[in-house]
Amino acid sequence: MVKAVRIGAPATVDSLTVDTLADPGDPGPGEIRVRLAASSLNFHDFAVVAGMIPAAAGRIPMSDGAGTVEAAGEGVTDYRVGDSVVSLFFPDWDDGAAPSMQALTNVPGDSTDGYAREVVVKPQHWFTRAPTGYSAAEAATLTCAGLTAWRALFVDGTTRPGSTVMIQGSGGVSVFALQFAKAAGARVIATSSSDAKLEKLKALGADELINYKDVPAWGAKAMELTGGRGVDMVVEIGGAGTLDQSMVATRVGGHVALIGVLAGIAGPVQTALLMSKNLRVQGLTVGSRAQQLAMIAAIEANGIRPVISDHFPLEQLGDAFRHQIANAHFGKIVLDV
Ligand SMILES: NC(=O)c1ccc[n+]([C@@H]2O[C@H](COP(=O)([O-])OP(=O)(O)OC[C@H]3O[C@@H](n4cnc5c(N)ncnc54)[C@H](OP(=O)(O)O)[C@@H]3O)[C@@H](O)[C@H]2O)c1
Numbered sequence: 001m002v003k004a005v006r007i008g009a010p011a012t013v014d015s016l017t018v019d020t021l022a023d024p025g026d027p028g029p030g031e032i033r034v035r036l037a038a039s040s041l042n043f044h045d046f047a048v049v050a051g052m053i054p055a056a057a058g059r060i061p062m063s064d065g066a067g068t069v070e071a072a073g074e075g076v077t078d079y080r081v082g083d084s085v086v087s088l089f090f091p092d093w094d095d096g097a098a099p100s101m102q103a104l105t106n107v108p109g110d111s112t113d114g115y116a117r118e119v120v121v122k123p124q125h126w127f128t129r130a131p132t133g134y135s136a137a138e139a140a141t142l143t144c145a146g147l148t149a150w151r152a153l154f155v156d157g158t159t160r161p162g163s164t165v166m167i168q169g170s171g172g173v174s175v176f177a178l179q180f181a182k183a184a185g186a187r188v189i190a191t192s193s194s195d196a197k198l199e200k201l202k203a204l205g206a207d208e209l210i211n212y213k214d215v216p217a218w219g220a221k222a223m224e225l226t227g228g229r230g231v232d233m234v235v236e237i238g239g240a241g242t243l244d245q246s247m248v249a250t251r252v253g254g255h256v257a258l259i260g261v262l263a264g265i266a267g268p269v270q271t272a273l274l275m276s277k278n279l280r281v282q283g284l285t286v287g288s289r290a291q292q293l294a295m296i297a298a299i300e301a302n303g304i305r306p307v308i309s310d311h312f313p314l315e316q317l318g319d320a321f322r323h324q325i326a327n328a329h330f331g332k333i334v335l336d337v
Pocket residue numbers: 041042043044144145148168169170171172173174191192193194197212237238241242258259260261262263284285286324327328329331
């Protein structure tokens with residue numbers, strides 16, 4: 001038997017239950033059996049367990065999973081027993097500029113069972129290798145938050161030495177974006193609702209700090225900090241409630257990577273500003289297998305380690321989400337399986 005967490009009905013953080021499942025057994029042709037050691041929390045996972053994203057009753061949540069290959073089925077070429085692996089947010093998106101509709105609707109922990117469990121048997125293409133030297137906890141932070149930040153900066157974006165990148169808050173995506181941008185030689189303007197968290201962002205390399213509660217017109221402040229030019233790109237995790245300030249902050253011809261919904265899912269857009277500044281506001285959903293492998297190579301080349309502020313055991317997933325929603329974390333929260 002293996003332990004797993006399931007979503008209750010109705011789906012709320014309080015209705016999560018710990019269950020025991022039949023052992024999934026040996027892998028079939030092309031499959032691997034993975035002993036999971038960690039997952040990590042994303043706002044997306046909260047939205048699923050809290051019923052904001054509809055999921056089947058009894059669904060096993062969590063998109064991120066990392067662990068060790070325990071057995072490899074016939075024809076498996078990518079892995080050997082003992083290899084460290086990390087899951088893919090879109091197992092069916094191999095490469096290319098955008099996922100297919102089919103890939104978009106096959107997301108572990110959402111449209112299919114995820115990784116809040118001890119063991120899975122899955123096709124080998126559901127995982128990639130983990131960065132060399134990473135613990136499972138570290139690897140488990142990459143699937144959603146790490147890859148989203150990577151794609152925003154380097155796939156959809158053109159971040160390079162000397163670019164100016166703006167990040168919002170100190171959650172999973174934003175802290176990865178800070179680390180990746182600094183590794184690429186960019187200048188980073190960081191915002192947070194907390195002065196204490198701003199100091200932590202500074203310690204990670206942030207060049208300019210803005211408390212977005214104290215300075216609601218933080219877009220204008222970013223313009224000022226860039227000598228009136230504006231930032232090259234914004235890693236936009238707020239959405240409707242922050243997009244206007246992001247567009248104010250961005251230089252003419254710059255890029256807003258529209259990632260999140262923390263400040264609302266719909267709202268009016270200053271279309272004239274978008275047009276007159278020749279902005280590119282691009283929505284994105286995580287990334288492909290090829291992008292995950294490119295990110296892992298960059299992580300290894302630059303010695304980047306994820307920032308994990310908290311660990312919770314599998315059985316306390318509800319407490320972990322309560323901690324996340326209280327904004328008590330910095331960077332990532334890991335679920336130890
Ligand atoms: N499109 C995609 O592929 C994709 C992938 C990953 C995440 N996302 C989305 O991106 C967002 C962030 O995800 P996450 O997992 O990184 O979340 P998270 O770790 O829970 O981040 C929460 C942090 O965001 C900051 N924040 C909250 N509201 C804010 C606001 N109005 N303005 C600026 N900062 C604000 C706060 O930082 P401070 O405490 O420092 O203020 C908060 O601690 C979510 O909406 C999530 O759904 C989308």
